[in-house]
Amino acid sequence: MHSFPLLNPISNYPPIHPLLLPKLPNFHNFHAKPTKKMAFFGGLGFKIRASGSSGGSGGEGGDGLQTLREYMGKNGENVGDELVVLYSHLEYACKRIAALVASPFNSTLAKDYNADVGSDERDKPKPLDIVANEIILSSLKNSGKVAVMASEEDDAPVWLADDGPFVVVLDPLDGSRNIDASIPTGTIFGIYHRLVELDHLQVEEKAQLNSLQSGTKLIASGYVLYSSATILCTSFGLGTHAFTLDHSTGEFILTHPNIKIPPRGQIYSVNDTRYFDWPEGLRKYIDTVRQGKGKYPKKYSARYICSLVADFHRTLLYGGLAMNPRDHLRLVYEANPLSFLAEQAGGKGSDGKVRILSLQPVKLHQRLPLFLGSPDDIDELESYGNVQQKVNPGYEV
Numbered sequence: 001m002h003s004f005p006l007l008n009p010i011s012n013y014p015p016i017h018p019l020l021l022p023k024l025p026n027f028h029n030f031h032a033k034p035t036k037k038m039a040f041f042g043g044l045g046f047k048i049r050a051s052g053s054s055g056g057s058g059g060e061g062g063d064g065l066q067t068l069r070e071y072m073g074k075n076g077e078n079v080g081d082e083l084v085v086l087y088s089h090l091e092y093a094c095k096r097i098a099a100l101v102a103s104p105f106n107s108t109l110a111k112d113y114n115a116d117v118g119s120d121e122r123d124k125p126k127p128l129d130i131v132a133n134e135i136i137l138s139s140l141k142n143s144g145k146v147a148v149m150a151s152e153e154d155d156a157p158v159w160l161a162d163d164g165p166f167v168v169v170l171d172p173l174d175g176s177r178n179i180d181a182s183i184p185t186g187t188i189f190g191i192y193h194r195l196v197e198l199d200h201l202q203v204e205e206k207a208q209l210n211s212l213q214s215g216t217k218l219i220a221s222g223y224v225l226y227s228s229a230t231i232l233c234t235s236f237g238l239g240t241h242a243f244t245l246d247h248s249t250g251e252f253i254l255t256h257p258n259i260k261i262p263p264r265g266q267i268y269s270v271n272d273t274r275y276f277d278w279p280e281g282l283r284k285y286i287d288t289v290r291q292g293k294g295k296y297p298k299k300y301s302a303r304y305i306c307s308l309v310a311d312f313h314r315t316l317l318y319g320g321l322a323m324n325p326r327d328h329l330r331l332v333y334e335a336n337p338l339s340f341l342a343e344q345a346g347g348k349g350s351d352g353k354v355r356i357l358s359l360q361p362v363k364l365h366q367r368l369p370l371f372l373g374s375p376d377d378i379d380e381l382e383s384y385g386n387v388q389q390k391v392n393p394g395y396e397v
C-alpha cells in the first residue's frame with residue numbers, strides 16, 4: 001500500500017511554490033496569467049466580455065478572459081489601488097479556505113476542537129469557522145489596508161492598523177454546521193471606509209463605531225461560495241459580478257458580469273418545518289404562492305440548502321426569495337452585505353417591513369429576519385404585513 005505524506009491543508013495552498021516546479025505545461029503554474037489554453041484545462045473554455053458601467057472590455061489579456069484583478073484595475077472598474085491590494089489578500093485567504101473545506105483533513109480538525117466544547121454546540125463557533133476566521137484575519141493584517149475587522153466569530157472587532165483605509169465586516173464561514181456532509185458553505189464580507197473623524201477615540205470605541213456603519217455606507221461587499229465551483233461574487237456599487245476560481249491558474253475569472261436578478265422567480269427558500277411558529281401573514285403568503293394563486297400565477301417550488309450563501313447565490317441567478325423569518329441572521333455580517341449585492345443586481349433586501357440597508361445597526365451581533373430576492377416577490381411578500389417570526393423557541397437542527 002502507498003503511504004502519502006501528510007500535508008497540512010491550512011498551510012499548503014498553493015501546494016507547491018512555482019519556482020520549485022519542474023518544467024511542466026503552463027496550466028500547472030498557479031501564478032501565470034490565464035491564457036485560453038490554461039482556461040481550457042480549468043474548464044472555462046469560453047469567451048467572456050465584461051459589460052457594465054466600467055465600459056468593461058479593458059483589462060482583458062486579449063484572450064477574452066478577465067480576472068478579478070483586471071476587472072478592478074485601471075482598464076476595468078478602477079476601484080483604486082488600495083482596494084485592489086485588500087482584495088488580493090482577501091482572495092488569497094478565500095482560496096485557502098476553499099482548499100480547507102475540500103480537504104480530507106477538515107473533519108479531523110473538527111473532532112480535535114469539539115473535544116473541548118460543551119454540550120450546547122449549536123450556536124458555538126464550529127472549528128472550521130475559527131480556522132477560517134484566523135486565515136482571513138492574518139491576510140487582512142498582512143494587507144496593511146484594514147483598520148478594523150469585525151467578524152461574526154469574535155465578540156469584539158479587532159483593531160489592525162491606525163492608517164488602514166478600510167473597515168471589513170464578515171462571516172468567515174457560513175453554513176459550516178453542514179460541512180461534514182459537504183454541503184456548500186461561504187464567506188460573506190462588507191467593506192466600509194474607516195471613519196477618520198473617529199481617529200481620536202480609544203481603540204475599542206472607534207473599532208466598535210467603525211463597524212456599526214449603516215449598510216448605505218458600504219463601498220463594496222461580496223461572498224465566496226465554496227461549492228462545486230468556488231465563486232467570488234462582488235459589487236463595488238456598479239452592479240453585481242461573479243468570478244469563478246480557475247483552479248489551474250489560481251485566478252478568479254469573470255463568468256457572470258452584471259448579474260440581473262429576474263423581477264420574479266418561482267422558488268422560495270425557507271426552513272418551512274417552522275411553519276407552525278410562523279405568523280399568519282407568512283403562512284398565508286407561502287400557502288398562496290405554492291398553490292400558484294399569487295400575483296405571479298405559477299406554482300412556486302421550495303429549495304432550501306440551509307446555507308445562506310448557497311441559497312442566496314441560487315436566488316440571485318434564478319430569482320424568487322431566500323428568507324429566514326426569525327431573528328437569526330446578523331445585520332452587520334450577513335444581511336447588509338447580501339442586501340447590497342441584491343440591490344446592485346436589481347433585487348431587494350428586507351426585514352419583512354423595511355429595507356435592510358436603511359437600518360442603523362445598534363449592536364455588532366444584532367439579529368433580524370431577512371428576506372432577499374426578486375423585487376416583485378419581495379414586494380408581494382411584504383404586502384402580507386405580518387411575516388416576521390417572533391416565536392423563536394430554538395431549534396435542535
Ligand SMILES: O=P(O)(O)OC[C@H]1O[C@](O)(COP(=O)(O)O)[C@@H](O)[C@@H]1O
Pocket residue numbers: 122123174175176177271306307308309324326328395397
Ligand atoms: O436554522 P435555520 O433557521 O434554518 O437557519 C439556517 C441559517 O443559519 C445559518 O446556518 C447560519 O447560522 P449560524 O451562524 O448559526 O451557523 C445559515 O447558513 C442558514 O441559512
